[in-house]
Amino acid sequence: MPKPAVSVFQYPRTATEMPCGPYAKAGVIVETNAGWRISRPVIAAARCVRCQQCWLICPDGAIDRTGESYAVDYNFCKGCGLCARECPAKAITMAKEDGQGE
Ligand code: SF4
Ligand code: SF4
Structure with a gap:
């Protein structure tokens, strides 16, 4: 998997430039998981109420x-x-995790 580009933080000059949403989009972190994760989150789409909490808090x-x-x-x-x-x-x-990785 290719490394994603690193985002350069630009200090907001006005309120409208303040970021809305998580501090980083999915996939923006340079390092991929090294295999030490012992459990993984599984989303049940049928139960999801699309509140965005997970997206904001991760x-x-x-x-x-x-x-x-x-x-x-x-x-x-x-x-x-x-x-x-x-x-x-x-x-x-x-x-x-089943030990097989992703
Ligand atoms: S935190 Fe909200 S958006 Fe995320 S899975 Fe739960 S209900 Fe869905
Ligand atoms: S908050 Fe993010 S890093 Fe933590 S288990 Fe959920 S998706 Fe993974």
Whole structure:
């Protein structure tokens, strides 16, 4: 997988330039998961109420939002479980890794 381009932070000059959304888009982090993740979040689309909490809270920008659907980019997810903890609809569960990687 090619490394994504590194984003250069531009300090906002006006309120309209303030970022809206997560601090990084999914896939923007340069380092891919090294294989130490022990569990992974699984999103049950049928339970998802599209509140965006997981997308906003993921510290690694590993939740990808495309239209109304949310998906985890497992190349960058570290398995911290924050998204599952904060999901108000309990649509995210943490599953044990099978050791095979992504
Ligand atoms: S936090 Fe849960 S309900 Fe909200 S968008 Fe993410 S998966 Fe869907
Ligand atoms: S488990 Fe952590 S790193 Fe992975 S998608 Fe959820 S919040 Fe992001």
